[in-house]
Amino acid sequence: MSDVAEDATEVVAEPEPLLIHGHPATDDGDVVVVFPAKAELLALATQLRTDGYWQCLDLCAVDFLTHPTRPVIPESVTPERFEIVVLLINHSARTRLRIRVQIGEDDLTCPTLFRLHPGTEAMEREVYDLFGIAFDGHPDMTRILLPDDWEGHPLRKDYAIGRIPVQFKNSIAQG
Amino acid sequence: MSTTLPTSAAPTNPPPAISDASQLDAALEHLTSDASVLRWSETEAEERSGYQAPTDEGAGERMIMNMGPQHPSTHGVLRLVLELDGEVITRSKPVIGYLHTGMEKTGEDLTYVQGATNVTRMDYASPLFTELAFSMATEQLLGIEVPERAQWIRMLMCEMNRLSSHMLFMATNGMDLGAVSMMLYGWREREEILRFFEMVTGLRMNHNYIRPGGVAADLPPGWADEVRRVLDPLPARLEEFDTLMTGQPIWRERLQGVGVITAEECLALGTTGPILRSTGFAWDLRRDMPYLRYDDVDFDVCVGTYGDCFDRYAIRLAEIGESIRIVRQILDKMPAGDYRIQDKKVTPPPRARIDESMEALIHHFKIFTEGFKVPAGETYAAVESPRGELGVYIVSDGSGKPYRMHVRGPSFVNLQTLPHLMKDSLIADTVAIVSSVDPIMGEVDR
Numbered sequence: 001m002s003d004v005a006e007d008a009t010e011v012v013a014e015p016e017p018l019l020i021h022g023h024p025a026t027d028d029g030d031v032v033v034v035f036p037a038k039a040e041l042l043a044l045a046t047q048l049r050t051d052g053y054w055q056c057l058d059l060c061a062v063d064f065l066t067h068p069t070r071p072v073i074p075e076s077v078t079p080e081r082f083e084i085v086v087l088l089i090n091h092s093a094r095t096r097l098r099i100r101v102q103i104g105e106d107d108l109t110c111p112t113l114f115r116l117h118p119g120t121e122a123m124e125r126e127v128y129d130l131f132g133i134a135f136d137g138h139p140d141m142t143r144i145l146l147p148d149d150w151e152g153h154p155l156r157k158d159y160a161i162g163r164i165p166v167q168f169k170n171s172i173a174q175g
Numbered sequence: 176m177s178t179t180l181p182t183s184a185a186p187t188n189p190p191p192a193i194s195d196a197s198q199l200d201a202a203l204e205h206l207t208s209d210a211s212v213l214r215w216s217e218t219e220a221e222e223r224s225g226y227q228a229p230t231d232e233g234a235g236e237r238m239i240m241n242m243g244p245q246h247p248s249t250h251g252v253l254r255l256v257l258e259l260d261g262e263v264i265t266r267s268k269p270v271i272g273y274l275h276t277g278m279e280k281t282g283e284d285l286t287y288v289q290g291a292t293n294v295t296r297m298d299y300a301s302p303l304f305t306e307l308a309f310s311m312a313t314e315q316l317l318g319i320e321v322p323e324r325a326q327w328i329r330m331l332m333c334e335m336n337r338l339s340s341h342m343l344f345m346a347t348n349g350m351d352l353g354a355v356s357m358m359l360y361g362w363r364e365r366e367e368i369l370r371f372f373e374m375v376t377g378l379r380m381n382h383n384y385i386r387p388g389g390v391a392a393d394l395p396p397g398w399a400d401e402v403r404r405v406l407d408p409l410p411a412r413l414e415e416f417d418t419l420m421t422g423q424p425i426w427r428e429r430l431q432g433v434g435v436i437t438a439e440e441c442l443a444l445g446t447t448g449p450i451l452r453s454t455g456f457a458w459d460l461r462r463d464m465p466y467l468r469y470d471d472v473d474f475d476v477c478v479g480t481y482g483d484c485f486d487r488y489a490i491r492l493a494e495i496g497e498s499i500r501i502v503r504q505i506l507d508k509m510p511a512g513d514y515r516i517q518d519k520k521v522t523p524p525p526r527a528r529i530d531e532s533m534e535a536l537i538h539h540f541k542i543f544t545e546g547f548k549v550p551a552g553e554t555y556a557a558v559e560s561p562r563g564e565l566g567v568y569i570v571s572d573g574s575g576k577p578y579r580m581h582v583r584g585p586s587f588v589n590l591q592t593l594p595h596l597m598k599d600s601l602i603a604d605t606v607a608i609v610s611s612v613d614p615i616m617g618e619v620d621r
Contacts, residue, residue, distance in 0.1 A: 119445025161284060
């Protein structure tokens with residue numbers, strides 16, 4: 001089975017941009033991050049699965065509304081407001097690999113990984129619940145943490161926290 | 176302690192019992208079908224509760240029943256929607272969210288200094304692990320290495336916490352299955368460990384002890400004696416547990432062959448920790464992707480064979496023994512030195528310096544009001560919590576607060592195994608199965 005992490009370090013020594021299964025990628029020496037187009041996420045995950053990345057550990061989203069410069073991203077990738085971050089693990093090579101998919105505000109959908117990694121069911125529901133990104137082909141695209149009738153998606157950056165300001169006008173210490 | 180579990184060989188052995196991905200495909204078909212999972216929304220489940228007439232597709236009479244969220248053996252507020260054929264569960268769905276308090280959102284509004292206070296409240300049975308993962312992620316972004324003594328203190332505290340968490344499991348698992356005296360025994364041992372935590376951190380739970388840069392305070396005088404006082408009676412007590420449960424016919428009847436899962440299914444479902452190891456898949460981050468100083472201590476990774484409730488119980492019992500082994504080694508190897516990094520940007524100055532130095536006072540004030548700035552970037556740090564891989568993913572924008580803080584809670588992911596474990600089992604076994612998954616709802620809902 002090919003070891004993606006090792007391939008990556010060989011290629012990164014050259015000035016050419018790093019590619020993993022044809023997708024732009026970065027390698028900071030610690031973890032390899034792959035940036036597939038949205039439509040190719042499932043194909044990439046399938047290829048990585050035959051490479052030994054059997055388990056999908058985590059899937060979450062990040063809203064880059066107020067931090068457009070975001071963590072390092074290859075030049076060929078157009079940054080969008082949302083990112084889906086998938087974490088895979090290779091038990092034989094003992095490496096993790098991260099996938100970051102750009103999700104534009106105009107089309108808040110992403111293909112589901114459920115058919116390949118059934119464990120993403122709850123994680124994708126969590127992303128849908130808290131970010132409002134729907135997963136195409138997911139069998140149960142409903143809210144998971146919040147009630148069904150909740151309005152809005154709390155982990156978005158434009159969702160206010162609704163804090164109540166605290167004042168100490170009448171505290172005993174001052175009186 | 177007489178444990179019948181086979182333990183894995185040297186760490187150099189390849190962990191998986193599976194050789195390539197095609198072996199995983201067989202599990203996919205039934206895991207992705209609707210055979211064992213009810214996929215109804217909350218309102219739908221409410222509307223359809225009660226009697227279900229036979230359907231045209233050939234399914235017979237069914238009953239939809241809610242178990243929880245107030246059921247005493249659901250470990251907090253887990254609700255299970257069960258579809259029953261008589262007394263047999265055909266399909267089910269765990270409904271969660273009753274403890275959701277938006278801790279990830281809260282985390283975005285707290286500085287890295289305050290962050291540990293927040294995350295420690297997630298998995299309240301093993302709070303130090305979440306603190307550790309959060310601190311390790313922050314330190315990775317800062318590019319700092321904490322001092323040797325701090326690493327060992329962290330390891331000591333985490334292994335003690337693994338003990339207390341597994342003792343809690345022993346207590347609740349026993350009680351759920353009717354061994355009520357076990358509840359008292361497990362609680363008694365846990366209480367002693369919590370007493371040690373109180374001595375070191377000042378708190379029995381939610382310690383906020385492991386912080387970015389090290390730990391909050393050095394170990395107090397006499398800590399080693401206290402650890403020995405806690406550990407010394409444990410081997411004899413574990414023998415008692417063995418007599419009380421492991422070899423007992425009723426206990427075995429109740430657990431063996433109940434809630435069976437395979438390694439392939441576990442991998443597909445993202446399951447980690449004792450549930451994955453119960454299938455014979457020897458994977459423990461402490462050995463396989465070591466952090467802290469786990470390289471320098473000897474311990475075995477406990478694995479099961481059948482992936483049933485009994486294996487999951489036995490693994491945790493054996494892990495208690497392994498943790499005791501690790502703590503004993505830590506007692507011998509604990510180095511002297513700093514308990515937190517001596518970097519003025521991250522660590523507040525010592526109390527005595529504040530009285531004599533203006534700069535120290537300013538530093539102290541800055542760290543506790545604004546916090547320290549963390550370079551922009553993203554990182555993921557994971558530790559082996561008593562429930563599996565506990566990871567923290569942080570995106571930093573260069574300010575004093577995390578831009579996004581996501582916690583990969585092992586309980587949250589492991590909970591998805593429930594419908595598959597409960598498929599075609601009796602209602603009475605639900606309690607055994609839920610208990611063997613050992614979910615902590617604070618971490619599931621966050």
